[in-house]
Each structure stands twice: as C-alpha cells, then as structure tokens.
Amino acid sequence: MTTRTLTAAAPRSLTALALATLSLGALIAPQRALAAPADMTGTWVNSNVTTSGITRVNVTRAAGGQMTVQVFGRCHPNDCDWGSAQMVTYGTTVSDSNHFTATAVYAKGFATTTLVMNFARGRLDVQALTQFTDGSGRQNYASRDAFARYR
Numbered sequence: 001m002t003t004r005t006l007t008a009a010a011p012r013s014l015t016a017l018a019l020a021t022l023s024l025g026a027l028i029a030p031q032r033a034l035a036a037p038a039d040m041t042g043t044w045v046n047s048n049v050t051t052s053g054i055t056r057v058n059v060t061r062a063a064g065g066q067m068t069v070q071v072f073g074r075c076h077p078n079d080c081d082w083g084s085a086q087m088v089t090y091g092t093t094v095s096d097s098n099h100f101t102a103t104a105v106y107a108k109g110f111a112t113t114t115l116v117m118n119f120a121r122g123r124l125d126v127q128a129l130t131q132f133t134d135g136s137g138r139q140n141y142a143s144r145d146a147f148a149r150y151r
Contacts, residue, residue, distance in 0.1 A: 037067055037089045037099050040117070044124045044147035053143050054126060055079050056150075057117075059087070069104045069115065082106050087117075110134040123148065
C-alpha cells in the first residue's frame, strides 16, 4: 500500500498571499454601516403609522455623554409617554467606539419592557421585549418596528 501526501507549492510571496486573502475577505464580508452614538440622537417615528405599539422614540445625549431614550406608545386620544430611560450602547468589539446597538429598560409596575435598538443606514430598528410582572397571566411578547428620523 502506497501512501501519498498532497502538498501545495509554497507561494512566492507571503505578502501577495496576504493581499489576496484580504481582498477576497473584503468582497465576501458583509458590509455594515457603523454609527457613533451621536448618530442615534433625534426624534424617530414608527414607519407603520397604524401601529398599536411604540409610535415615537426620542434619543438624547447629555453633556457627559450619557444617552437617554423617551418612548411614546399608542393610546387614545393622545399617545402615552413612557418617560425616559438610560441607554447603554454597544460596539462589535471591546475596542469599537462606533456603537450601533443600544438597550434600555422600562419597569412600568405591571410589566418590564426591554428595548433593543439597532441603528443602521439611517434607520432605527426597535425590538421591544415585554414581560408581565403583575401575575395577570398575560403572555410575555416581543414586537419589532422600524423607525425613520423625523425631519
């Protein structure tokens, strides 16, 4: 029995190999527009004008850099103000200062809603995770909405 080992010819230049690898990686890697937290600031309105959930989100940044979010939900005759909550922003690595994701928690007494907000390409996507804490037997639920910057 003969055992054969296949070997590849060594590249002439490791630099050429590295450049080819980087070029290929750039072509197949997903492109993501990153944002500094300041890019999230402003008033955002739900793209779905008939939503029964969150209608508007106001993101502000204090002088010290702390960010807050104020949420309004569908109520009649006027939208309900959930109040303001502190935002925590996240990058893709521990050294990434371009944060495009944020969270905020609203404890409303009867329920706790955690918001997960993602900013990309001029749009704010908000996922709301609501957990009922009042023993009512209502089911926890999740919703997701897209918001456009109010001009």
